[in-house]
Amino acid sequence: MNKRYDIVPGLFWIGLSIFAMAGSYKLELGDFRDPGAGLMPFLIGAVLFLVSLPIVLKPIFKLKIRNEIPKKTDSGKIDLVKVVSVSGSLFAYCFLLQKLGYLITTTSLLIFLLKTASPRKWRFVIIGSVLTVIVTYLGFTFLGLRFPRGVWGVR
Amino acid sequence: MDLFGGLLSGFQVVLQPANFLYCFVGVFIGTLIGVLPGIGPIGAMSILLPTTFGVSPVSAIIMLAGIYYGAMYGGSTTSILVNIPGESASVVTCLDGYQMARSGRAGPALGISAFGSFIGGTFSIIALMFVANPLASVALKFGPPEYFSLMCLCLTILIYLAKGSVIKAVIMGLFGLLLSTVGLDLTTGKPRFAFSAATLFDGIGIVPLVMGLFGISEVLTNIEGPLERIIFKSSIKNILPNLDDWKRSAGPITRGSVLGFLLGILPGGGSITSSFVSYTVEKKVSKHPEEFGKGAIEGVAGPETTNNAAAGGAFVPLLVLGIPPNAVMAVLLGALIIQGVAPGPTLINDHPDIFWGVIASMYVGNIMLLVLNLPLIGMWIKVLKVPYGILMPLILLFCLIGAYSLNNNIYDVVIMVIFGIVGYILRKFEYEEAPLVLAFILGPIMETAFRRSLIMSNGKFSIFWTRPISAACLIIAVLLFISTGLSIYRKTKPKMTE
Numbered sequence: 086m087n088k089r090y091d092i093v094p095g096l097f098w099i100g101l102s103i104f105a106m107a108g109s110y111k112l113e114l115g116d117f118r119d120p121g122a123g124l125m126p127f128l129i130g131a132v133l134f135l136v137s138l139p140i141v142l143k144p145i146f147k148l149k150i151r152n153e154i155p156k157k158t159d160s161g162k163i164d165l166v167k168v169v170s171v172s173g174s175l176f177a178y179c180f181l182l183q184k185l186g187y188l189i190t191t192t193s194l195l196i197f198l199l200k201t202a203s204p205r206k207w208r209f210v211i212i213g214s215v216l217t218v219i220v221t222y223l224g225f226t227f228l229g230l231r232f233p234r235g236v237w238g239v240r
Numbered sequence: 241m242d243l244f245g246g247l248l249s250g251f252q253v254v255l256q257p258a259n260f261l262y263c264f265v266g267v268f269i270g271t272l273i274g275v276l277p278g279i280g281p282i283g284a285m286s287i288l289l290p291t292t293f294g295v296s297p298v299s300a301i302i303m304l305a306g307i308y309y310g311a312m313y314g315g316s317t318t319s320i321l322v323n324i325p326g327e328s329a330s331v332v333t334c335l336d337g338y339q340m341a342r343s344g345r346a347g348p349a350l351g352i353s354a355f356g357s358f359i360g361g362t363f364s365i366i367a368l369m370f371v372a373n374p375l376a377s378v379a380l381k382f383g384p385p386e387y388f389s390l391m392c393l394c395l396t397i398l399i400y401l402a403k404g405s406v407i408k409a410v411i412m413g414l415f416g417l418l419l420s421t422v423g424l425d426l427t428t429g430k431p432r433f434a435f436s437a438a439t440l441f442d443g444i445g446i447v448p449l450v451m452g453l454f455g456i457s458e459v460l461t462n463i464e465g466p467l468e469r470i471i472f473k474s475s476i477k478n479i480l481p482n483l484d485d486w487k488r489s490a491g492p493i494t495r496g497s498v499l500g501f502l503l504g505i506l507p508g509g510g511s512i513t514s515s516f517v518s519y520t521v522e523k524k525v526s527k528h529p530e531e532f533g534k535g536a537i538e539g540v541a542g543p544e545t546t547n548n549a550a551a552g553g554a555f556v557p558l559l560v561l562g563i564p565p566n567a568v569m570a571v572l573l574g575a576l577i578i579q580g581v582a583p584g585p586t587l588i589n590d591h592p593d594i595f596w597g598v599i600a601s602m603y604v605g606n607i608m609l610l611v612l613n614l615p616l617i618g619m620w621i622k623v624l625k626v627p628y629g630i631l632m633p634l635i636l637l638f639c640l641i642g643a644y645s646l647n648n649n650i651y652d653v654v655i656m657v658i659f660g661i662v663g664y665i666l667r668k669f670e671y672e673e674a675p676l677v678l679a680f681i682l683g684p685i686m687e688t689a690f691r692r693s694l695i696m697s698n699g700k701f702s703i704f705w706t707r708p709i710s711a712a713c714l715i716i717a718v719l720l721f722i723s724t725g726l727s728i729y730r731k732t733k734p735k736m737t738e
Contacts, residue, residue, distance in 0.1 A: 091669065093669075094669045094671070098411055098415075101415075101418070105418055105433075108432075108433055109432075112425075112430060112432055113430075116699060117694050117699035117700075117701070118694070118695070118698055118699035119695070119699075120690075120691045120694055120695075121428065122425035122427070122428045122430040122432055123432070124691075125417075125421060125687045125690065125691070126418060126421040126432060126433070129414055129417045129418050129421070130418065132414055133411065133414040133415070133418065136407060136410050136411055136414065137411060139407060140407060140408075140411075163464045163465070164463070164464050164465065165464070167463050167464065168460050168463060168464050168664065171459070171460065171463060171636075172460065172657070172660070172661050172664075175456070175636070175640070175657045175660070176654075176657055178640065178653075179650055179653050179654045179657060182644075182650055182653070183650055191637065191640075194633075194636075194637075194640075195633050195637065198632065198633035198636060199629070199630070199633050201463075202463065202628070202629035202630075202632050202633065203627065203629035205629070213630075217633075217634070217637070221637065221641065225641060225645070230641070230644075230645045230648070231648055232644075233650070
């Protein structure tokens with residue numbers, strides 16, 4: 086990642102450190118004789134703030150600590166659409182698992198992932214997904230795992 | 241219990257049918273995930289961690305440890321045949337292993353890698369046996385200040401050895417410490433940063449965190465590029481190295497065993513760093529350094545021996561001090577804590593079955609691995625041909641089920657997915673996850689030691705430098721920081737004067 090982009094995480098760390106310090110202050114810091122619940126996170130937040138400053142200040146003052154070459158993937162191109170769609174599908178899975186149950190949600194997720202990963206025939210994708218879900222369902226139920234039932238009463 | 245009595249009892253534990261089976265499952269899965277690029281030992285261990293909840297602590301640790309050192313064996317196969325390291329400790333094996341395969345010597349490369357791994361692994365177990373007891377007696381004298389300073393030193397060494405930017409490694413350590421404070425405060429019972437969410441009252445779970453950072457984010461990183469890989473087509477024959485190969489490899493294997501064990505003990509040293517150090521050492525001492533990178537067998541034998549020896553060495557601080565030297569050991573520590581076992585100087589006396597059982601399982605596991613990796617090499621090559629497009633959904637599915645199975649709680653899955661995305665973003669900005677995980681695990685122990693020390697000393701920080709062991713740890717930590725600072729300053733100075 087190019088140096089100038091470091092400012093974004095740098096600002097995030099500073100924000101996080103301020104949040105941590107404010108949150109721990111509310112928790113009661115206590116004193117060194119009798120440390121309160123907030124003392125340790127406050128100290129961590131304070132050090133994080135100090136350490137994050139150079140990351141933000143470096144690009145502003147154009148101090149290059151290391152010669153970093155922007156890196157690319159082997160193909161030279163990042164397929165962000167794939168990354169975002171897979172991440173989104175995982176969140177959707179979390180949301181739908183309780184509502185639709187394991188069998189329906191997991192089959193849908195596997196179909197989506199197999200189609201997203203590489204172009205394959207629908208027949209392979211559907212049969213593969215259904216079989217995987219059945220095998221994992223039976224296997225994990227045997228191990229004692231209770232999957233969510235879902236609104237239709239299907240696990 | 242004396243050394244040989246302990247080892248004998250360890251063999252009695254591991255040779256019980258259930259433990260023997262768990263040992264085999266562990267090394268088999270380890271080899272499998274070592275062979276498969278796209279998932280490392282940490283990801284596999286965290287995915288399989290929930291499956292160990294129903295078994296005895298000793299069986300669980302035997303299996304998880306088997307995954308770790310099994311992955312070290314399997315990782316070399318992809319490095320040699322595909323030029324893609326199955327896991328990060330085998331990166332350096334690609335340099336000469338793949339060149340050997342290209343020149344029709346894939347067999348000896350795989351063979352010496354398996355034999356070297358066996359010798360390095362066995363050496364480190366023997367050394368672990370001899371080192372553990374004396375070190376444990378010293379560690380029994382440790383109080384809270386010593387523990388706090390030792391953990392500060394561990395984190396400092398980890399940061400010092402960071403692959404990339406030191407500042408980023410420090411930030412990751414601090415982020416890990418901050419995350420470890422989420423949940424109920426152990427002393428006062430006050431919820432910290434839990435946002436009234438019941439799931440967060442017990443803190444962020446180690447398993448969802450590690451699965452997200454290493455499992456999910458690894459998949460997200462892999463799918464951003466092309467998913468196909470080319471397997472080197474060559475018939476593998478003469479897997480047993482010839483006399484000349486053995487002559488050339490004897491030195492690297494001997495040096496690699498010692499070096500790997502010592503570097504494995506160091507926090508942050510681990511298998512990755514040690515394999516690179518071994519390669520550099522071998523190239524320097526070699527009479528033919530020009531052959532390195534073109535298929536020198538020393539370039540395979542040294543690093544492969546070293547990474548297995550380091551895997552054994554890493555168990556020393558975990559089992560004896562209760563301090564994990566790397567992220568893999570942090571997962572093992574998490575597994576022990578979940579099982580209600582507190583590793584530390586008293587482990588050898590309190591749970592001799594676990595200590596000696598794990599050690600004996602490594603002997604048995606190493607023999608199993610030799611059998612799995614030499615006669616069955618053809619099977620692993622077939623596994624290599626499974627397309628990543630099929631593996632990826634399966635890895636994700638096992639992560640999802642694994643996280644859910646912890647407490648039958650969907651929020652554990654949500655936490656895992658969030659940390660998966662966080663891990664992916666961190667990788668993009670070149671932040672390493674290892675200091676985060678280690679600090680996250682050490683955080684609660686460190687905080688308790690810190691607070692107890694202050695209460696003991698009536699609020700005086702001098703307690704940390706008036707006690708010799710604590711002071712020594714802190715002095716080394718400070719020296720390492722100064723050395724790092726000087727190194728950064730030297731690199732910055734010319735730029736500033738420009």
